[in-house]
Amino acid sequence: HAKQFGSNTLQFYRDSLQSSSRERLLLEAQLDKALVRGELEVFYQPKLNFAANRLQGAEALVRWRHPERGLVSPAQFIPLAEETGQIDAIGDFVLHQACAQARAWQQAGIAELRVAVNISMGQLRQGDFVERVGAVLVSTGLPAHLLELELTESQLSDDVEHLAKVFTRLRTLGVRLAIDDFGTGYSSLGYLKHLPVNVVKIDQTFIRSLDGSDHGGDAAITRAIIVMAHSLGLEVVAEGVEEPAQLEFLREHGCDEIQGYLISRPVEAATLASLLREQAAQRACAMSD
Ligand code: C2E
Ligand code: MG
Ligand code: MG
Ligand code: MG
Numbered sequence: 001h002a003k004q005f006g007s008n009t010l011q012f013y014r015d016s017l018q019s020s021s022r023e024r025l026l027l028e029a030q031l032d033k034a035l036v037r038g039e040l041e042v043f044y045q046p047k048l049n050f051a052a053n054r055l056q057g058a059e060a061l062v063r064w065r066h067p068e069r070g071l072v073s074p075a076q077f078i079p080l081a082e083e084t085g086q087i088d089a090i091g092d093f094v095l096h097q098a099c100a101q102a103r104a105w106q107q108a109g110i111a112e113l114r115v116a117v118n119i120s121m122g123q124l125r126q127g128d129f130v131e132r133v134g135a136v137l138v139s140t141g142l143p144a145h146l147l148e149l150e151l152t153e154s155q156l157s158d159d160v161e162h163l164a165k166v167f168t169r170l171r172t173l174g175v176r177l178a179i180d181d182f183g184t185g186y187s188s189l190g191y192l193k194h195l196p197v198n199v200v201k202i203d204q205t206f207i208r209s210l211d212g213s214d215h216g217g218d219a220a221i222t223r224a225i226i227v228m229a230h231s232l233g234l235e236v237v238a239e240g241v242e243e244p245a246q247l248e249f250l251r252e253h254g255c256d257e258i259q260g261y262l263i264s265r266p267v268e269a270a271t272l273a274s275l276l277r278e279q280a281a282q283r284a285c286a287m288s289d
Helices: 007-017 020-038 078-085 086-107 120-124 129-140 161-175 189-195 216-231 245-253 270-289
Strands: 040-049 056-067 070-072 114-119 147-152 176-182 200-204 234-239
Touching: 020 056, 020 086, 020 114, 040 086, 040 270, 056 086, 056 270, 086 114, 086 120, 086 129, 086 147, 086 270, 114 120, 114 176, 120 129, 129 147, 129 161, 129 270, 161 176, 161 189, 176 189, 189 216, 200 216, 216 234, 216 245
Parallel strands: 056 114, 114 147, 147 176, 176 200, 200 234
Antiparallel strands: 040 056, 056 070
16 A cells, blocks of 8 residues: 555554654654544545446545645554544544535535445544434435445454344435445454345455466355345445456446446545546436437
8 A cells, every 4th residue: 555655654664664653652642633634534436336437435534634645555653543532532523524425416516426434443432423314314315325334343342242233223214324345344244144234245366366277265265245135135335446456356246336437536525526527428318418
């Protein structure tokens, strides 16, 4: 990921790997200020829906526009924020920002886009998480069905009973739920059986070698996940699609949506808006032909 964010980020990454507790304290203090100073920004990565043949959703991905270090990847500050508890404030910010943005696109007639927001386990453990989500929907005016929450499989706790209760209440609100990085945990099937989710996102590591040769069994696993998810009535999204051969494989095997650099990198809201306008114009053109 370092490449994507430039060379000073690479140095930053090395720093944070060897980070002394002093460095971590500094980063923690800077992160507090970042929120207040508006240095956190939400980027959006669109997803292509095969059946509709259009961009129907986008994932919100936070970035830190650091005054000296440039654009900093969430991989470098979300884990710290999870440890310090700062994830609650950051999570609230991203959720509100993403919902407000999706509502603005809807109101401007640009697109009826479904927005997906990553949620950390720490946020989910807040006693009032469901109420917070409800309040954001009310204050932004975004219809609940246009919000999807992504929970990373490896973060899901053993307390499936408690999780199932929270998930059920979120579903009652009308929001959609996705399991992120699916296939990387130890009890993928168990979660699907017990949690009321709508979507599984196949982890990028399985998509990487989808070129037909299937040396490591990734193609077989991907096919199996798609079949299993569909038989449970779930939608399937593939992450990290970079090559046309991967797109073709996923289309052939009935994957519902794809996300990855082949379609678009995560981009600023204004850039995604242009992409969406272009798409709308092309479709209008195609219809009048
Ligand atoms: P994720 O939710 O699994 O997001 C997908 C990551 O894969 C993103 O990295 C995205 O930029 C990257 N990606 C997308 N397409 C491709 C591709 O074709 N090739 C490759 N190599 N990578 C691709 P990013 O933006 O650095 O985010 C990393 C992780 O940080 C996310 O993984 C998510 O777990 C976490 N994260 C990001 N934003 C938030 C947030 O607002 N809240 C929380 N709690 N976590 C967040
Ligand atoms: Mg995600
Ligand atoms: Mg993922
Ligand atoms: Mg991830």
